[in-house]
Amino acid sequence: MSIKQAFILAVKSLSASKMRSFLTMLGIIIGVASVIVLVALVDGFKQQLVDQFESMGTNLISVSIPGRGGNRGVTPDDVMEFSIENAEVIGYVSPVVNVSNLTVKNGAESVTTTAMGTNEFYPEIKGLEVEYGRFLEYVDVERRQKSCVIGTYIANELYQNAQSALGSELKINGISYTIVGVLEEVQDSEEGSGDDIVYLPYTLATGLSWNGRISSYAFSAAEKELVEEAENRIRAFLYSVFNDSNAYRILNQSAILEVVNDLTGTITMILVGIAAISLLVGGIGIMNIMLVSVTERTREIGIRKSLGATPWDIMSQFVVEAATTSSFGGFLGIALGIGAAIFAGNLMGVPAKPSFGAVAIAFSVSVGIGMIFGYFPAKKASRMNPIEALRYD
Amino acid sequence: MIELKDIYKIYSDGDSEIRALDGINLRVSEKEFVSIIGQSGSGKSTAMNIIGCLDVPTSGSYFLNGEDVSRMGEYELSDIRSRTLGFIFQQYNLIPKLSVFENVELPLIYKRMEPRERKERVERALEKVGLLDRYKKYPKQLSGGQQQRVSIARALAGDPKLILADEPTGALDSKTGIEVLEFIKQLNREDGTTIVLITHDHGIAYQADRVVKLQDGKIISDEVVAK
C-alpha cells in the first residue's frame, strides 16, 4: 500500500470520529502553540532590551573604579589627558558620580530621585537629548555653578510641566540649583525610569555622594568599530596607574548585549523545554489512543491480513495515521500559536513576532512525535496473528 | 492444487495437548469444489486456516500450487494469500468504515495494482454479484445477503485460483443462503475457481463435487457426490 493510500485512509478514519481525533490532537496543539508563543514572546522581549541598550549608545564603554580607600587613583584631569592623547579612538569621556536616594525640593513639594554628576560631554556619550534649555556646559562644571538638568518625571512632579520648570530653582540638600534644561522624555515619565533623574556638574556631585569620589567614567569610542581598540587602550592606561586588574572594571555595550543574549537564550531554552514536555505528553496521548485504536480494530487488521496485507502494510497504515493526526494537530497548533503570540504580545506590550524557525521546528517535531509514538502501536498491530485477530470481537 | 501431507496442528495447554488436526492427508485438484464437513470442534477452521495460509502446521507439509507453504514466513504467507487466495467468512468481515467499492478494492491494493485497473476489476466483480449500483453504500446500509455478496465480490476481484469459504451461509436465512451458494457454485462452474467450503450443514455440503468428513482432527470419510 502506498503512503498516499495510507494517508487517504488515515484522513478517513480520523474524520470518522472527529471529537476523539480532536482530543487526541489536543496535546500536540497545545504543545506546538506554546512553543510558538513562548519563542515569539522571548524574542520580542529580547528585541526590546536590545533596542533599549542600543539607544543608550552603542559606542559606550563604562569604567568603574570601586576604590578601597587610599590615595592611589586617577583624577579626572588624568583621564581627560589620556583621552586627548588617544583622540583617534576615544570620542568623549565624562566622570560619573552616582548619588541615589537624593531628596530634591521645590518649595514644600519633594521627591526622592537619583542624581548623576557628569561633565558637558555626557549627552554625546549616552545619546541624551535636551527638550528645553540646554545641558550642563564647561563653565558649569569648571566653576562649580549650581546648575542642573532634570528629567520629565521631576519636572511633572515638582513643577506644572517642563516649560515652567525651566529657569526655576530646585533645592538639593538645602542648596538652590537653577534648572537650565529639561531632557526629552524617554520612558513615559514614570517614577524610577530614565526620566526620574537630575544631572549636576560632577564637581558638585562629589560633595553629595557618600564617599566624595568619582567612582566611574563613561567613555565613547570614536567609531563603533573602534570600541574594542578603545577598550584595550583604556585597560592599558588603567593598568599602568593601578598595577592591579582587579582595581577597575570595564564594560562595553557589546559585552552587555552579550549578557542579554545569554540571558534570553537561557530563558528561551527553559521555556522551550517546558513546551517540549507538553509536546511529549501530546505524543504519549497519541500513543495511548493509537493503542486503543489498534485493539478496537483487531478484527479489521485480521481482515486486511487475510486479504494479503503484509506486516509492513499494516504498520505503515498505523504510523501514517499517527503522523497524520499529529501533523494535523501541528497545523492547528501553529494557527493557534500565531494568533495567541500576536494577542499576548499586544497585551504585554512586547513586539512578539512568531518566527518561521519556531513554526518549522514545532511542526516537524509534532510530525516526528506522531511517527515515533505511533510506531509502537503500529508494530503491535503488524505483529498480530491473523487468525486470532479474525476471531476477535 | 492443494496437497496436505501428515498435517498435525497441536495446541499445548499446560500439560494437556489438543490435537486440532491429527494427521491429515488431503489432495484437492484444480477446479474442484470440495466441502469439509464436521461437528463443532472437529478441526474444520484449523484446516481452513492452514489451507488459507493464515497459519502454519505444527508438523507435516503443505504444498499450494507446488509451493511449500509449511515453511513460509509472514511475508511469504501474505504474498501467497494475496496472489492465490480469496476468503469468504461466515460474518462477512467487511470493514464498516469503508464503502462497498473500497472493501472490494482492498485486496487489489495489497496486490499493488494500479488505480485504473483496480476500478475496472472492482466494477466487474460487483457486476457479477449484482451489486454494482450499491458501490457507494456502506456495509451497514446493506442486508446480510447483500453483504455476503459484497464479500464474494471481494474474494473474486483479484482472480484467485482458490476460494475458501468458512460457513458462508451460517448467518443467513435459508433462502438467501441458497442464493449465496449459487454465486459460489457459479464461480466454480464458469471461472473454474477451486472452492473449499466449510460447513456443518449436510444439505449445503452435498452441493459440492466432493465431501470430506472431519472428526476429532481426522478425516473419517472422503466421498465423491453422485450427480
Ligand SMILES: Nc1ncnc2c1ncn2[C@@H]1O[C@H](COP(=O)(O)OP(=O)(O)O)[C@@H](O)[C@H]1O
Ligand atoms: N488457538 C487455539 N488454542 C487452543 N486450542 C484451539 C485453538 N484453536 C482451536 N483450538 C481447538 O482445536 C479444536 C478444533 O477447533 P476448530 O478448528 O475451530 O474446530 P471447528 O472449526 O471444526 O469448530 C477445538 O478443540 C478447539 O478448541
Ligand SMILES: [Mg+2]
Ligand atoms: Mg469453525
